[in-house]
Amino acid sequence: xxxxxxxxxxxxxxxxxxxxxxxxxxxxxxxxxxxxxxxxxxxxxxxxxxxxxxxxxxxxxxxxxxxxxxxxxxxxxxxxxxxxxxxxxxxxxxxxxxxxxxxxxxxxxxxxxxxxxxxxxxxxxxxxxxxxxxxxxxxxxxxxxxxxxxxxxxxxxxxxxxxxxxxxxxxxxxxxxxxxxxxxxxxxxxxxxxxxxxxxxxxxxxxxxxxxxxxxxxxxxxxxxxxxxxxxxxxxxxxxxxxxxxxxxxxxxxxxxxxxxxxxxxxxxxxxxxxxxxxxxxxxxxxxxxxxxxxxxxxxxxxxxxxxxxxxxxxxxxxxxxxxxxxxxxxxxxxxxxxxxxxx
Amino acid sequence: xxxxxxxxxxxxxxxxxxxxxxxxxxxxxxxxxxxxxxxxxxxxxxxxxxxxxxxxxxxxxxxxxxxxxxxxxxxxxxxxxxxxxxxxxxxxxxxxxxxxxxxxxxxxxxxxxxxxxxxxxxxxxxxxxxxxxxxxxxxxxxxxxxxxxxxxxxxxxxxxxxxxxxxxxxxxxxxxxxxxxxxxxxxxxxxxxxxxxxxxxxxxxxxxxxxxxxxxxxxxxxxxxxxxxxxxxxxxxxxxxxxxxxxxxxxxxxxxxxxxxxxxxxxxxxxxxxxxxxxxxxxxxxxxxxxxxxxxxxxxxxxxxxxxxxxxxxxxxxxxxxxxxxxxxxxxxxxxxxxxxxxx
DNA sequence: CTGTTAGCGCGTTCAC
DNA sequence: GTGAACGCGCTAACAG
Numbered sequence: 009x010x011x012x013x014x015x016x017x018x019x020x021x022x023x024x025x026x027x028x029x030x031x032x033x034x035x036x037x038x039x040x041x042x043x044x045x046x047x048x049x050x051x052x053x054x055x056x057x058x059x060x061x062x063x064x065x066x067x068x069x070x071x072x073x074x075x076x077x078x079x080x081x082x083x084x085x086x087x088x089x090x091x092x093x094x095x096x097x098x099x100x101x102x103x104x105x106x107x108x109x110x111x112x113x114x115x116x117x118x119x120x121x122x123x124x125x126x127x128x129x130x131x132x133x134x135x136x137x138x139x140x141x142x143x144x145x146x147x148x149x150x151x152x153x154x155x156x157x158x159x160x161x162x163x164x165x166x167x168x169x170x171x172x173x174x175x176x177x178x179x180x181x182x183x184x185x186x187x188x189x190x191x192x193x194x195x196x197x198x199x200x201x202x203x204x205x206x207x208x209x210x211x212x213x214x215x216x217x218x219x220x221x222x223x224x225x226x227x228x229x230x231x232x233x234x235x236x237x238x239x240x241x242x243x244x245x246x247x248x249x250x251x252x253x254x255x256x257x258x259x260x261x262x263x264x265x266x267x268x269x270x271x272x273x274x275x276x277x278x279x280x281x282x283x284x285x286x287x288x289x290x291x292x293x294x295x296x297x298x299x300x301x302x303x304x305x306x307x308x309x310x311x312x313x314x315x316x317x318x319x320x321x322x323x324x325x326x327x328x329x330x331x332x333x334x335x336x337x338x339x340x341x342x343x344x345x346x347x348x349x350x351x352x
Numbered sequence: 353x354x355x356x357x358x359x360x361x362x363x364x365x366x367x368x369x370x371x372x373x374x375x376x377x378x379x380x381x382x383x384x385x386x387x388x389x390x391x392x393x394x395x396x397x398x399x400x401x402x403x404x405x406x407x408x409x410x411x412x413x414x415x416x417x418x419x420x421x422x423x424x425x426x427x428x429x430x431x432x433x434x435x436x437x438x439x440x441x442x443x444x445x446x447x448x449x450x451x452x453x454x455x456x457x458x459x460x461x462x463x464x465x466x467x468x469x470x471x472x473x474x475x476x477x478x479x480x481x482x483x484x485x486x487x488x489x490x491x492x493x494x495x496x497x498x499x500x501x502x503x504x505x506x507x508x509x510x511x512x513x514x515x516x517x518x519x520x521x522x523x524x525x526x527x528x529x530x531x532x533x534x535x536x537x538x539x540x541x542x543x544x545x546x547x548x549x550x551x552x553x554x555x556x557x558x559x560x561x562x563x564x565x566x567x568x569x570x571x572x573x574x575x576x577x578x579x580x581x582x583x584x585x586x587x588x589x590x591x592x593x594x595x596x597x598x599x600x601x602x603x604x605x606x607x608x609x610x611x612x613x614x615x616x617x618x619x620x621x622x623x624x625x626x627x628x629x630x631x632x633x634x635x636x637x638x639x640x641x642x643x644x645x646x647x648x649x650x651x652x653x654x655x656x657x658x659x660x661x662x663x664x665x666x667x668x669x670x671x672x673x674x675x676x677x678x679x680x681x682x683x684x685x686x687x688x689x690x691x692x693x694x695x696x
Numbered sequence: 697c698t699g700t701t702a703g704c705g706c707g708t709t710c711a712c
Numbered sequence: 713g714t715g716a717a718c719g720c721g722c723t724a725a726c727a728g
Contacts, residue, residue, distance in 0.1 A: 010480070013707060023714050028708055038713075060481040061408035062706035065719050070405070072467070072483075077455060097637035100654075101441065104448030107468070111421060114470035121483065123416070124451070124466040126458035136354065137404040139416075139465065267641065293441035294638020297611065310444075357721060367700050372722055382697050406720035409705050 011056040020050040027051070031058065064138065071120040073320060074140035075110060076155065077103060078148040098264060098292055102309050106146055106169070109313030117321055132158040140164070142320045146313075147171055165323035167316045171216060172331065179329040181316045185217045188305040188336035189224020192259045192287040195303070195338055197232045200347030201257035201285060204229065207246060207269055208261030210239040221261050221289060243272025250284055251276075256347060257285035263292045263304055266343075270299050285344040301341030308334050355400040364394040371395070375402065408482065415464040417664060418484035419454060420499065421447060422492040442608060442636055446653050450490055450513070453657030461665055476502040484508070486664045490657075491515055509667035511660045515560060516675065523673040525660045529561045532649040532680035533568020536603045536631040539647070539682055541576045544691030545601035545629060548573065551590060551613055552605030554583040565605050565633060587616025594628055595620075600691060601629035607636045607648055610687075614643050629688040645685030652678050 017024040022043060029037040030047040050056075064070045114122055123140050132155065135143055142165040147153055153173070159166050160175040167179040174180040196204050209215065210222030226236040237255075240246050246269060249255040260266035266288035270280055280286045280299045288295065288304035295302045312334055323329065361368040366387065373381040374391040394400075408414045458466055467484050476499070479487055486509040491497055497517075503510050504519040511523040518524040540548050553559065554566030570580040581599075584590045590613060593599040604610035610632035614624055624630045624643045632639065632648035639646045656678055667673065 024707075025709075025715075026713060029713090032708085040713085043713085055477060057477055057481045059409075059706060060483040061405055061412075061414065062719095063708080064405035065403075065409050065706080065721095066708045068405075068719075074465075075468075077451065097445065100448030100452055101445050101637055102448065103451050104444030104446065107421065107447050107451055108444055111468065111470050119470060121418075122468040122470065124419075124455065124468060126455050126463060126466065133399060133401050137401045139404040292638070293445060293636060294641050297638050297641040368721075369701080369723075370699060373699090376722085382699080384698070387698085402722095403720055406705095407722075409707095409720080410722045412705080 010059075011054045013056070013058070016047070016051050016054055016056045019054060020047045022047060068138065069141055070139055072123045072140045073114070073119055073121075073317065074123045074125060074135055074143040076125050076135075076143065076145045077106065078146055078155075098290075101293055102307075103146075105309035106313040109310035110144070110317055112310070113314035113317035117317065119317070119321075132162065135159075135164060136162070142166070142324055144169065144313075144316050144320060165320060167320045167323070169312055169316050172220075172333070173216065174331070177329055179319045179323060180331045181312050181319055182333055183307055183309075183312055183336055184333040185220035185336070186224040186227065187333075188289060188307075189221040189259070190228045191224075191336065191338045192221075192289060192305050193225045193228035194232075195340070196257040196259060196285060196287060196344060197228060197234070199257070199285065199344060202234060202347075203237075203253075203255050204234070204257045204259060205237050205246065205249060205255040206239045206261070207241065207258050208239060208265050209241055210261060212239065212241075218261050225259055243268060247272055247276040247278065250278060255284070257287075257344065259287050259289075261289055263288035263290045263295050263298065263302060266302055266304070267298050270343075281343050281345040285347075287344050291339050295339075296341065299343040301343060303341045303344040304339050306337045306339050308336065354403075355398045357400070357402070360391070360395050360398055360400045363398060364391045366391060412482070413485055414483055416467050416484045417458070417463055417465075417661065418467045418469060418479060418487040420469050420479075420487065420489045421450070422490055422499075442634070445637055446651075449653035450657040453654030454488070454661060456654070457658035457661035461661065463661070463665075476506065479503075479508060480506070486510070486668055488513065488657075488660050488664060509664060511664045511667065513656055513660050516564075516677070517560065518675070521673055523663045523667060524675045525656050525663055526677055527651055527653075527656055527680055528677040529564035529680070530568040530571065531677075532633060532651075533565040533603070534572045535568075535680065535682045536565075536633060536649050537569045537572035538576075539684070540601040540603065540629060540631060540688060541572060541578070543601070543629065543688060546578060546691075547581075547597075547599050548578070548601045548603060549581050549590065549593060549599040550583045550605070551585065551602050552583060552609050553585055554605060556583065556585075562605050569603055587612060587619075591616055591620040591622065594622060599628070601631075601688065603631050603633075605633055607632035607634045607639050607642065607646060610646055610648070611642050614687075625687050625689040629691075631688050635683050639683075640685065643687040645687060647685045647688040648683050650681045650683050652680065 013024045013027050017027045026039060027047050029039055030044045110122055144167050145155060146169045147156060156168055156175055168174045169181055171180055172182045193204060206222055206225045209218050211219035222239060229236040258269055260269050266286055269286060273280060273284055278284055286299060288302050291304045291306040295304050357368045357371050361371045371391050373383055374388045375395060454466055488511050489499060490513045491500060500512055500519055512518045513525055515524055516526045537548060550566055550569045553562050555563040566583060573580040602613055604613050610630055613630060617624060617628055622628055630643060632646050635648045635650040639648050
């Protein structure tokens with residue numbers, strides 16, 4: 009037996025229209041202050057809660073934002089990672105960061121609720137049932153953007169996370185991976201390294217993020233007048249390069265890849281950072297335990313999600329779609345040290 | 353301009369009632385197979401999607417499950433952790449695991465959508481607006497159960513995660529932390545250790561989970577005829593106990609606490625597992641990097657969330673509230689070794 | 697047995 | 713400050 013607006017109206021001695029006006033909170037309606045106060049009090053006493061379905065039906069808005077949460081995280085092929093196999097755990101860390109960012113932003117902006125679509129693979133049509141006023145799509149960078157393409161031309165405002173390349177009419181928020189690659193590489197250069205390897209699939213992987221991280225590596229190398237090396241994606245190859253004095257420092261495209269590098273080096277009797285300097289990317293949980301503290305690039309996933317909510321609110325208020333890149337940040341620990349300290 | 357049911361009816365040459373019957377999917381309605389097929393085809397061609405608000409208003413059900421996602425994760429006080437400060441990252445791992453579990457279960461059960469309430473601190477009344485058919489509460493084990501208490505007696509079916517102690521009328525799903533404590537401790541006993549310390553706040557911390565983990569430790573010790581030791585919650589104290597040959601193995605109440613133990617021991621020149629065996633709890637991301645592979649107890653957070661969804665569906669189908677505990681699982685790595693191998 | 701008509705659910709908003 | 717139409721799909725009762 010829930011309380012309905014008519015019961016409140018009756019108890020307050022007014023019509024339901026008046027109750028609606030008062031509780032809408034909007035000013036500008038002609039309602040006596042005393043009446044308004046009485047209505048509010050009665051509503052509170054009776055524990056009246058407006059029915060969301062009726063409200064949505066009439067206003068054609070739900071006050072809900074949809075979130076399509078595709079699995080996000082490490083997309084590294086196993087071959088690259090050696091024995092390191094925490095991919096799904098990394099994915100969860102990022103998903104958790106996304107939820108934390110969404111939650112914080114939604115609370116701050118007073119968005120009533122977020123709707124998560126299970127699986128995220130449903131037909132694009134199903135997002136158009138009025139359940140949500142806008143859509144955040146957390147795409148898997150590896151699996152391409154099938155859903156985004158399908159949403160091209162939707163009447164629903166859409167913001168895509170995790171990608172720089174979105175169809176027209178859709179907003180995008182991503183981290184500046186290329187700039188992150190520059191940060192990591194420049195750090196190694198500043199430490200005096202000249203022979204710096206890029207470890208990972210990079211552009212050849214077909215994964216947008218990894219390609220951009222490699223581009224950043226190349227940018228920084230060229231800016232310092234150094235020749236970028238071809239990407240290495242095998243532990244043995246890297247060990248050989250180090251032995252031949254062709255490599256004194258490594259930028260691994262992810263922290264997991266860095267862990268794999270560390271493992272390969274250790275097995276060959278090489279130490280980090282004494283023999284080789286190492287920088288990763290992502291700052292995953294556990295990064296502080298890798299090599300006694302992995303120097304890495306922090307990936308602001310939560311901030312990205314929060315920015316996505318803000319962008320969606322902008323679209324809902326009539327703004328036009330835009331692209332935005334968030335700056336990553338270098339986290340200096342101990343796995344990268346000055347070249348001179350290596351004494352080789 | 354969205355397509356409405358009447359337009360479909362018109363195009364298919366039937367009434368809207370027939371369209372509704374066909375698209376409801378329910379059998380038992382008397383509709384010609386040929387007519388039904390035609391209606392379905394027309395609906396598809398026109399891209400008809402039933403309006404959720406109208407549906408919800410008429411059926412008084414939303415097909416949505418609410419999730420109150422309080423911050424969950426490491427609740428360890430800083431003093432216990434020494435320099436190890438990855439608490440928020442752990443929280444995100446668990447939140448991500450929860451979302452992964454919810455997502456998987458919802459998809460499997462064909463639940464249309466999950467609603468996440470931002471902040472999770474809103475008045476209990478606000479969950480009664482018909483937006484959701486039931487509520488999952490992922491409570492913070494540290495902050496107590498204010499929300500759960502407030503939900504006592506709600507007409508809405510409620511399932512609480514992360515706690516064994518719930519008000520009457522509410523279902524609970526939690527991990528069997530006590531059993532996990534037994535697993536960890538028994539593993540050390542089986543390895544030949546007799547002087548086993550519990551490291552952490554335990555029962556004194558006031559955190560339900562940690563208390564139960566310590567109880568499990570005590571259970572296993574007593575079962576082996578060994579006297580449980582008083583909980584240690586300071587690195588220096590632990591180092592002293594090891595030096596005095598009072599402790600040869602440590603069960604730390606969380607993996608982060610284990611990392612702190614490791615750090616304290618290392619600084620004192622003691623090695624894991626050569627000098628001291630160490631077992632953690634949670635199997636957080638990064639556990640495989642702690643001490644070259646931390647032996648720990650896996651915390652099935654995703655499974656817990658999935659089980660929560662199942663329990664909620666049971667309640668929605670008229671089942672009665674119940675409590676459920678999920679079994680944790682020992683993950684053997686290399687931080688705990690046989691006593692004899694220690695050669696002390 | 698197939699398909700239609702009519703009215704419901706409940707808060708919002710326009711016209712008086 | 714009020715009355716009543718309205719949003720849109722569902723379903724009980726009814727006609728063919």
